[in-house]
Amino acid sequence: MKLTINKYSYKAFGLNILSDVQFPDLCEVHLDNKQLDLEIKIYNLSQYSSSLDKTPLMFLTQGKEFYFKVPGASIFCVKNGNEILVSPFDGYDLDELRLYILGTCMGAILFQRKILPLHGSALSINGKVYAFIGDSGAGKSTLATSLARKGYKLLTDDVIAVTLSPENQPIVTPSYPQQKLWEESLNKFGMSNTSFNPIYKREKKFTVPIKSMFCEQELQLAGVFELVKCEDHSVSIKEIHNLERLHTLLRHTYRNFLLGDFGLVEWHFQICSKFVSKIKMFQISRPDTGFTVDEITEGILKIIEKEG
Numbered sequence: 001m002k003l004t005i006n007k008y009s010y011k012a013f014g015l016n017i018l019s020d021v022q023f024p025d026l027c028e029v030h031l032d033n034k035q036l037d038l039e040i041k042i043y044n045l046s047q048y049s050s051s052l053d054k055t056p057l058m059f060l061t062q063g064k065e066f067y068f069k070v071p072g073a074s075i076f077c078v079k080n081g082n083e084i085l086v087s088p089f090d091g092y093d094l095d096e097l098r099l100y101i102l103g104t105c106m107g108a109i110l111f112q113r114k115i116l117p118l119h120g121s122a123l124s125i126n127g128k129v130y131a132f133i134g135d136s137g138a139g140k141s142t143l144a145t146s147l148a149r150k151g152y153k154l155l156t157d158d159v160i161a162v163t164l165s166p167e168n169q170p171i172v173t174p175s176y177p178q179q180k181l182w183e184e185s186l187n188k189f190g191m192s193n194t195s196f197n198p199i200y201k202r203e204k205k206f207t208v209p210i211k212s213m214f215c216e217q218e219l220q221l222a223g224v225f226e227l228v229k230c231e232d233h234s235v236s237i238k239e240i241h242n243l244e245r246l247h248t249l250l251r252h253t254y255r256n257f258l259l260g261d262f263g264l265v266e267w268h269f270q271i272c273s274k275f276v277s278k279i280k281m282f283q284i285s286r287p288d289t290g291f292t293v294d295e296i297t298e299g300i301l302k303i304i305e306k307e308g
Contacts, residue, residue, distance in 0.1 A: 045087035081112035134227035153215035177214035
């Protein structure tokens with residue numbers, strides 16, 4: 001299967017993007033060269049294949065260039081914070097390419113541009129942003145859907161791009177109007193999976209367009225909620241204090257294994273230290289079975305109302 005190359009222009013994570021790959025879920029915009037922040041190009045990287053095979057995780061860093069290989073899909077290169085090169089293998093799946101471009105590649109681009117990527121969802125509630133972070137499967141997107149159905153707008157799902165204002169206030173930039181939801185969550189919300197496309201190789205997880213529930217405005221981050229699964233039978237919420245705040249942000253920094261290779265360990269500590277005292281942070285423990293999102297949603301909104 002040969003990739004047909006056309007030029008598409010999009011806006012995501014505050015970046016103006018010119019791409020050889022089409023992304024139906026991104027917001028299309030009209031660009032000229034003066035407005036361009038990032039290019040996604042089809043490019044032959046086959047010369048790096050054998051070198052990547054010799055590395056434990058099939059990725060390597062050379063100066064300002066980051067290469068990684070996904071067998072059966074593509075070799076990728078992220079460079080200088082403004083370029084993603086994609087070298088597809090024969091028989092590739094286009095959805096898989098998109099998954100890695102908007103995931104690992106975009107996370108690397110944000111690092112290279114000194115933008116903090118957190119792993120989670122973020123919503124606008126009462127004029128400020130609240131982030132919901134956690135490991136894969138913790139329930140971040142399900143919680144975001146529950147809040148969105150109450151009228152709150154979603155800024156991002158999966159990767160949260162955080163920058164600092166001149167006053168060191170954390171600011172969240174919107175990504176693009178799409179969510180990823182497991183079939184179980186769709187069923188609980190009364191949504192049919194036949195209306196949505198499955199994520200590549202995840203037949204039980206689907207991409208859900210959310211244009212009507214999307215916030216396109218940058219907003220100040222006011223609070224962070226960490227979701228964790230536990231063996232208890234009830235939901236509990238506690239505030240996170242002191243150094244554990246920094247540990248929590250590091251733990252849920254998207255693709256945090258890249259920090260060392262990118263030479264960004266000190267930068268990461270500094271940026272988190274500058275804003276962590278300006279936000280409230282809480283940990284939500286929920287049972288690893290059952291559907292408790294309504295109870296969690298109610299508890300979060302009570303905390304936000306209490307904190308003003």
